[in-house]
Amino acid sequence: MNAVSMSYDPEARRETPLALALKARIARDGPIPVADFMAACLGDETHGYYRTRQAIGTQGDFVTAPEISQVFGELIGLWAAVVWRQMGAPSRFQLVEVGPGRGTMMADAIRAARRVPGFAEAADVVLVEPSPVLTETQRATLSQSGAAVRWLPDISDLSPGPTIILANELLDVLPVVQLVRQEGGWRERVVRLDPSGRLDFGSAETSWSGALPAFADRATAGDIIELRDLASVTEAAARIASSGPFAGLFIDYGHEASGFGDTLQAVRQHRAEHPLTSPGEADLTTQVDFAAASAAFHATGLAVEPLVTQAEWLGALGIAERASRLMAANPSRAGEIELAIARLMAPQGMGTRFKALGVRSPGMAALPGFPSR
Numbered sequence: 385m386n387a388v389s390m391s392y393d394p395e396a397r398r399e400t401p402l403a404l405a406l407k408a409r410i411a412r413d414g415p416i417p418v419a420d421f422m423a424a425c426l427g428d429e430t431h432g433y434y435r436t437r438q439a440i441g442t443q444g445d446f447v448t449a450p451e452i453s454q455v456f457g458e459l460i461g462l463w464a465a466v467v468w469r470q471m472g473a474p475s476r477f478q479l480v481e482v483g484p485g486r487g488t489m490m491a492d493a494i495r496a497a498r499r500v501p502g503f504a505e506a507a508d509v510v511l512v513e514p515s516p517v518l519t520e521t522q523r524a525t526l527s528q529s530g531a532a533v534r535w536l537p538d539i540s541d542l543s544p545g546p547t548i549i550l551a552n553e554l555l556d557v558l559p560v561v562q563l564v565r566q567e568g569g570w571r572e573r574v575v576r577l578d579p580s581g582r583l584d585f586g587s588a589e590t591s592w593s594g595a596l597p598a599f600a601d602r603a604t605a606g607d608i609i610e611l612r613d614l615a616s617v618t619e620a621a622a623r624i625a626s627s628g629p630f631a632g633l634f635i636d637y638g639h640e641a642s643g644f645g646d647t648l649q650a651v652r653q654h655r656a657e658h659p660l661t662s663p664g665e666a667d668l669t670t671q672v673d674f675a676a677a678s679a680a681f682h683a684t685g686l687a688v689e690p691l692v693t694q695a696e697w698l699g700a701l702g703i704a705e706r707a708s709r710l711m712a713a714n715p716s717r718a719g720e721i722e723l724a725i726a727r728l729m730a731p732q733g734m735g736t737r738f739k740a741l742g743v744r745s746p747g748m749a750a751l752p753g754f755p756s757r
């Protein structure tokens with residue numbers, strides 16, 4: 385979700401199949417919370433964005449780090465191999481990716497980590513993917529990997545035992561509740577119908593009675609808070625960590641400190657559009673609040689590494705050396721490789737907008753690529 389054009393028509397509303405279904409639902413049952421709108425747009429079994437299309441890549445709607453350079457997945461594979469050794473090189477462990485998209489990152493990771501003796505033989509590769517369409521793409525991508533891969537539809541289905549979980553651009557698709565500060569309290573932001581029957585944002589009729597983060601006290605009228613329910617991820621991680629060594633790596637775009645603001649964004653064919661324009665036909669995400677995510681993992685008893693930017697993390701893992709070797713081995717592609725690495729590391733772009741969050745069992749040593757506390 386990089387380099388998207390930010391000019392769009394806030395009035396545009398397309399009559400997608402999901403827009404029609406949601407309008408009928410709202411006319412019948414009343415406005416729906418933004419979180420439900422997001423969940424429907426991305427995951428509706430018939431019309432949901434990830435259920436129906438090849439979202440990722442130059443032919444899709446947005447490009448992700450593993451699709452920009454093979455070095456991204458390769459470094460993650462080598463990182464996983466070091467972590468596996470820190471775990472005592474268990475003879476069996478789960479190498480899990482949640483939300484693997486096209487399967488590119490796992491394919492690159494496995495290929496690179498084969499150099500580490502014993503790792504590939506010990507790895508039970510598990511992909512957690514709710515979308516049948518993307519599952520098929522991942523199957524094709526990984527068919528030459530030499531690894532026996534299993535698929536699960538839900539992270540809560542993961543088995544216990546030594547486990548490494550990887551996820552790139554997963555947290556940003558998990559739905560958020562949006563709350564708007566109004567006179568007299570907080571109201572949940574909803575999607576409703578305007579007088580002419582078009583989808584529109586509004587606020588719930590009654591005050592929000594759920595929990596609020598501490599920084600909510602500082603709000604002034606109109607401020608928006610986004611609350612993401614990470615329980616499915618944090619509970620799975622904590623449950624697995626209670627049964628053996630566990631490490632998790634979550635890379636995503638977002639901010640280091642919690643704050644106010646509406647970050648809901650839609651992207652279709654590499655352009656930003658108003659989030660109500662194309663329900664089910666655009667990617668719909670919000671920026672990750674990494675302070676809240678770190679706190680949610682910490683609250684389950686996991687150790688959380690200091691947050692680093694993607695550029696710091698890839699730099700610490702030796703991206704420059706790896707890119708040089710790849711360029712030397714492929715001189716005709718050197719320029720292309722250099723450009724791709726520059727994009728991943730860009731100080732005003734992906735390098736700093738994306739962050740790496742590392743979590744682990746408290747008994748394990750600090751994870752590679754993160755500074756020690």
Ligand code: SAH
Pocket residue numbers: 434440448449450451482483484485486489512513514515518538539551552553554557
């Ligand atoms: N990691 C990939 C894809 C990112 S897009 C890459 O970097 O290219 C988000 C991915 O998360 C898609 O594969 C999508 O189908 C998946 N996804 C969406 N909701 C999910 C959920 N609740 N659990 C697991 N995966 C989910």
